[in-house]
Amino acid sequence: MTRSGQDYLEALRDGREIWLDGARVKDVTTHPGFRSAAASFAHLHDLAADPAHRAVLRTADGVHRAAAVPRSYEDLVARRRAYKRWAEAGFGFLGRSPDYMASAAAGFAALPAALTGEHHDGAGPALALHRRIAEDDLFCAFTLTDPAGSAPGDDLRVRAVAERDDGIVVRGAKTVGTGVVFADEVLVGTIEPLAPDDTEHALSFSVPVDTPGLRLISRTAYAQGARSVFDRPLSARYDENDALLVCDDVFVPWERVLSYRDPATTAAMWWRTPAYLHAAHQSATRFWTKLEFLTGLAILIARSNGTDTLPAVAQATGRLLGMVAQAKAFVLAAEADWEPVDEGRGGVRPGQEISFAQRIMAGELYPRALQDVKLLAGGALIQLPASGHDLDHPELGPLVRQYVRGGGAPDAHTAPEERIKLLKLAWDALGSEFAGRHEHYERFYQGAPHVYLTMQTWAGGADDCEALARACLDGYDLGTAR
Template identity: 70%
Template sequence: MTRSGREYLESLRDGREVWLDGERVKDVTSHAAFRNTAGSIAHLYDLAHDSEHSGTLIFDGIHRAYTVPRTQQDLIDRRTAYKVWAEASYGFLGRTPDYMAGGAAGFAAMPQVFTTDGFDGAPHALAYHRRLADGDLYSAFTISNPHSGDGDDDLVVRVVAERDGGIVVRGAKMIGTGAVFADEVIVGTIEPLAPEDVDHALCFSIPVDTAGLTFVSRTSYEANARGVFDNPLSSRFDENDSLLVCEDVFVPWERVLTYRNVEATAAMWWQTPAYLNFVHQAATRFWTKLEFLTGIAILLTRTAGTDRLPAVTQSVGRLLGMVAQAKAFVLAAEASCEPVDGGRGGVAPGREISFAQRIMAGELYPRAVQEIKQLAGSSIIQLPASAEDLLHPELGPVVSKYLKAPGTTAEDRIKLLKLAWDALGSEFAGRHEQYERFYHGAPHVGLTMQTWAGGAAGCERLAQACLDGYELRAGR
């Protein structure tokens, strides 16, 4: 059953422990650092709950991201739902509720991965999927370890006690993108662990308001925004990132997915379709984001009157080619879908294309941003400090006179340029460039994994066939 945006916002008023700038945040729905983004996420829920998009977003009473796809058409339908939510934030909200929803559906497709000799997490993984889907919950995750460099493994989440009803954990995890806005958070690891490192080989999901759970927020771009006119993206779509700290947190056994098993703790991401589902959602969002950025480029050149210059049309053509590349990866991953567990777990997006997409996106995004910056030139530097300059009775007419463009009022031109700066050059924009490079892992990891995706043998075979087709002969 879906919930409304109002119901989602109400769920956030649960006493969760969030810290920012040395202050404990009492209510993320009303705090200046979080309230607008919380409202943007609530809007996503309203789109699903009761709007013209409900039929696209909801299937059999749950969000389509929670469904286990059985056919290529199911993947297409799920991607169509992803696209609706991605367009609502212009691609700038990455870890929306449909992201981990796809991961949970991946767990449900292959629950046997969670069954080990010492612990059976399969029923817990299925219950996790059902709980999220039925409750229309927002799950975030923290699956990276803090880096100390001194071998201090006490920094990383680990079990410090076992009880009849569950375990007690202590330590920290990173990076909790969107976690302050979530209902639950998965705490685990996607990083390789040594075979003997069973102390850190665990994964569990708990409510964000669990006692002893603390979230330390990074700088809030929303809090620093002057307003929607001056910072149209960072004021509304700052999904935030936070450090998760566990101080003797009690986790009931039924919320533990893997326990003291290195293989299962990795396999839950890589042997189930969970990671491939992540990429499917992210690739759809990335395609949408490039569409948006390219639209900014087109509007910038049209406003400047440079849109018909050959060099400019070529640059816009290059950006449109990038959009087509991003789209092609999504469609190709769907078209090359693979059976899961011999078909018993439905289908998943093609692994080879999905792995390649994360390489492409991390390399393409900075190029797209640079291309648009070149088109914008110095226009995005010399801007009024805020909308107050335009509204001032004496200064407003001066700004309006000197910052207009042919056929465009100063207000409309400044509005566009401020949008461009927020997307391309602000601190918020810098975070997004870094995010697109690294949110699916370090590039060297992705590049290495690409060699395992199945394409290398075919490439080698074709080259060897050419070599085998001729010989060294005298006189030739």
């Protein structure tokens, strides 16, 4: 089924339990804190349904390319082009768009046997999840992070509290549910390895967001504080939100349980299947797109300031363009370094070593890119009219137009309205609360540094590096002639 944006919005009106600022949200499609982001996700569905974009976004069978199991290098390239088209629609700021989990689900489907555990066979539920996403164009989000800290005897983590013939009853919480308030389903689980004896928390399942007992407590909705798109062009439209997910005796049918009471299987669904690497391919493409946006913003600011030809500014722009090239190179290299899944029976996956390394690059590069753009913008970012409507004020308007304009030669000055529009966009990307969330988000997008830096040591390449250094050592000794 090819869903339109309107189909998607109608599906969100299902009575899901979402809380914001102490009040229950009746309808995310009309609430001021959520409606604009819902419309942005709807736009992605409209793009996928548009014949003009069909060849890029869908396979010949009509499935979104993210949900199709890639069988070749060419399929990976086609996937990346689809990721890029959607990422550009949100300028890289929709970090968990529907193609993220669609890619992961295709990874489950590529090697479903990895989800067959000692206590539960999750292969069937994993394949069913993939079918729902692929055939019904569903938006599946996920939440995998446990709440920090527990009082003695008080387990905050999601676990099963009862077993029934037809399923399990779960209780507990997960945090940082990015995009869950806008999703059709949510995958609840864990991605970090559990202790072999921690069977109680070895649990993964996917349920509709309107499942009884499932509650979402939203963080501040940045869109609600954005007075207009002109004043907050990113916050007002692309705040995908993060929420605390609380399960209050939620019933989960067995056919929706992907792993159960098996730490090995709970980890294998991400690390033995290509699920994580497929999702990382999407996120790396989005990150590349986001850096393109920031660099383009820097170029526009320098031109508006009349400083774009100064050597120091040209060097700063070159450094940003170099960052874009680095981000692009990681994507293309991971594709070219593709590896077979299950000896080819599960298709192919992007190269693991390079995909893992991209996490290190992205987490370190994004704050540097922001810093460089801020330096190019200078103090103009913090001296802007409170509202773009000041331009229309009978008394303030003439003053604003006189004193807020670009640099350079008088005949090259940026018009006041365009100058303010550009700098407000820049502030929203660089200095607003929305921007602060994104800087922190990119630092931890692929997990905590202590986790992914450690994982890099077993991603591949260490033996080759050691062998090369050893070859040099073995090539001489005390008796070697000069």
